[in-house]
Amino acid sequence: MNLVSGVPMSEFAISKPPVWRQFVLLGLMSVWFGALSWKVVLLQTQDHDYLQSQGDKRYLREIRIFPERGAIFDRNNQVLTVSTPVQSLVADPRLFCAENAYTSELEKVLDISAGNLEKRCEKYAKSEFMYVKRQLAPVLVERIMDMEINGLEVRREYKRYYPGGVASAHLVGFTDVDNLGQEGLERLFDQELTGSGGRSRVLKSMTGQHVESVESIYQVQHGKDLVVSIDQRLQSLASDYLKDAITQFNATSGSVVVLSVPSGELLTLVNFPQFNPNDRSTFKSNNLRNRAITDPVEPGSTVKPFTIAMALESEGLSVDSKVDTSPGRFHVGKYAISDSKDYGNISLFDVVVHSSNIGSAKVALSMPYENLYQTFANLGFGEGVMGLPDESSGSLQKRTHTIEHATLSYGYGISATPLQLARAYTALATDGILLPITLERKPSNYAAEGKRVFSPETVLSIREMLEQVATEKGTAEKAQVPGYRIGGKTGTTHKVINKEYASDRYISSFVGLAPISNPRFVVAVVIDDPRGEDYFGGDVAAPVFANITQDLLRLYNIKPDGVNFDLNPISTMFSTSKENQT
């Protein structure tokens, strides 16, 4: 049939198919469509639940969103610890361990011993999850993911770094591999720093991408950043000075605590021996001890100013009141108390300056025991300071014998951590108020509200004594800081070894205030077991105080208050340069 040939249209009409064919076709189509519809209805009604659950199983995933751990900053916004994301390789053993899914090449790239993966595959054969290697650098992970190994996935985790390093290690503490705080601030503020993980339900495509977020079950709460009162510069300086002194005097350990007055902020807390929080091989129990808060020691003579302050608070006694310390030996029952020499009939002022045990004991015994006990209790002895992990509250126990009344007056039969000792001195650094100690950074003009222990007049008298201690007349000339007036008290106590006082083993300490005309800082230094020739607090601990305090006062721009310190007129300072200009 050729249209061009001019065959009339009617020729086609004749070849029109019979009508029944239309109906048959229509009928078939209806049946086919009806069948399909019926199947749809069946799928939607009868098998719906089964099919939906099967679909969900294949594509719906519940994923965990890990919170980021907050950073910790020091008072000058120097970072003490921060988490950075690292990637961990995880695997679904059912896919990963199947034949030829991983190769020995992977072991080589990951630097794990050959056959290690096979062993772990056996161990985790029945589970759906295992770690292949944790905490890897992103570059390495990218290279491995390019190998396209079946069942291998990347999970983002966080690794904690401690730029604060060795100097702040005891204070800041550390976390375990799962990012939970184990020690120090990391443990104390673990909840705030951790935040809480999120969970959400997502649709995944064949390639494992999330295509649709179905619902958020919990919103992720990232951990909060923390700013603390600590001064990292000072931590580092104090740590160096302490370490030097411990080496020089052949001691075993030591601690330094610096408090800010009147804010009550903890500025510095360092110990020796130390550990490096970035290097787990240095995590030995001896290094990990935060001695300044965990190890109470007998404070010894450092508490004598408190005994004398108590005496000054009572009626009828003044700094000039005399107490007879002759002949340098004094018996209480069967016990003898002695001084290093016979000081004779001396004033209360000199009891502190010369650090006379007999003087303190006699003064204390002249008053009810309750007074002394209560004074020490008011100064926070036997009571925790700020709830740091493993903090010891020391001990202050009621006496059972008169000798304990006498010894308490010069710091035996009581134990306190260096932190407690420093806190007690805040009562002398303020006008008689014991400050609560805080780790929070406070505004510069902040004054903490504390509890009154002594009257302002008493405190002024005691400060005069403390200043005198740090002169050639007293026991701690080496505590002097050029340009400033400072004051403090030494302590040299016998160590307790096998429940007895060792005659030739000591703990040397010095607690001081600077500047003494208007104290801004309390600095406590405790050095344990100096085995060299020098062991007196004035020789061992006082120089550490002097070094730290000198830097401290300069760093904080404290105006020199020294009596011999002349304020050079500005003209003399620049006179030469002025001449040059004209």
Place this chain on the structure above:
Amino acid sequence: MQGLGLISLFLLVLVSAYGAVTIRHENRLALVRLQGLEEERSHLQYEWGRLMLEKATWSTQHNLSEDAKKRLNMVPPSYDHIVTVDRG
């Protein structure tokens, strides 16, 4: 009259079906963008952490004092060399 109602209902169903499909598609696009941004955030976070670490390492007291003493031959001023200026 009833026919008109049915037709408009049918049209509304179509519109809403089309709307549902569009929204779902846009949702997916947005999610892809969100994931991209999260990735970027994580990358920036990593960079920030790294820089913080670098800054902290350079500025440790120990490094500074070593550098000052050895490289720059600096010494802490002695007491005699300190001049205090009173701001009045």
